[in-house]
Amino acid sequence: MRLVSLLAGALALFSCASAFVNPPIYEDLADVDLRRYNDTYYLSTSTMHFSPGAPILRSFDLVNWQYIGHSVPQLAQFGTGYTLPPGQNAYIEGVWASWLIFVPAQNKWFWGGCINFFQTHIFSSAGPDPTSAWTQISVINACYYDSGAFMDDDGTVYVSFKDLGTNTFQ
Numbered sequence: 001m002r003l004v005s006l007l008a009g010a011l012a013l014f015s016c017a018s019a020f021v022n023p024p025i026y027e028d029l030a031d032v033d034l035r036r037y038n039d040t041y042y043l044s045t046s047t048m049h050f051s052p053g054a055p056i057l058r059s060f061d062l063v064n065w066q067y068i069g070h071s072v073p074q075l076a077q078f079g080t081g082y083t084l085p086p087g088q089n090a091y092i093e094g095v096w097a098s099w100l101i102f103v104p105a106q107n108k109w110f111w112g113g114c115i116n117f118f119q120t121h122i123f124s125s126a127g128p129d130p131t132s133a134w135t136q137i138s139v140i141n142a143c144y145y146d147s148g149a150f151m152d153d154d155g156t157v158y159v160s161f162k163d164l165g166t167n168t169f170q
């Protein structure tokens with residue numbers, strides 16, 4: 001009995017998965033943005049026309065992941081096609097390669113990405129918990145395509161992206 005609990009304790013201590021089956025998640029989670037804060041990994045991913053969008057996944061070992069929320073609560077605000085009125089749809093539009101970052105100075109999470117290939121939308125969480133309510137805080141009238149966020153040592157956040165110029169995917 002003691003040996004079993006000792007063993008269980010040791011396994012809990014060394015919970016990094018040494019062997020696992022690929023893929024760790026049998027789903028199409030494209031364009032991941034992966035962050036590590038306080039020994040916890042967070043992942044944001046593209047979900048195109050699916051609503052809610054931009055799921056947030058959490059892991060402690062990069063193998064076992066759980067869905068804990070979404071950065072984009074609903075997509076109807078991005079255009080009429082998202083609610084499937086007769087003759088319209090937003091198939092493969094919506095949330096593409098985006099970023100997720102925690103900003104200590106504001107004690108909040110921020111998410112941003114190009115929506116519909118012509119606008120960039122920024123959302124933020126209500127507080128430091130990424131599962132708190134997310135709301136849109138800003139819209140930029142340009143597509144920051146395949147963007148990524150980076151925080152400098154002084155706390156300044158930079159976003160890099162591909163400039164689509166006049167090219168569109170229409």
Ligand SMILES: *[C@@H]1O[C@H](CO)[C@@H](O)[C@H](O)[C@H]1NC(C)=O
Nearest residue numbers: 036037038102104107128129
């Ligand atoms: C990391 O831990 C610090 C100290 O407890 C906390 O203030 C901060 O909010 C945590 N960061 C995240 C992203 O959870």
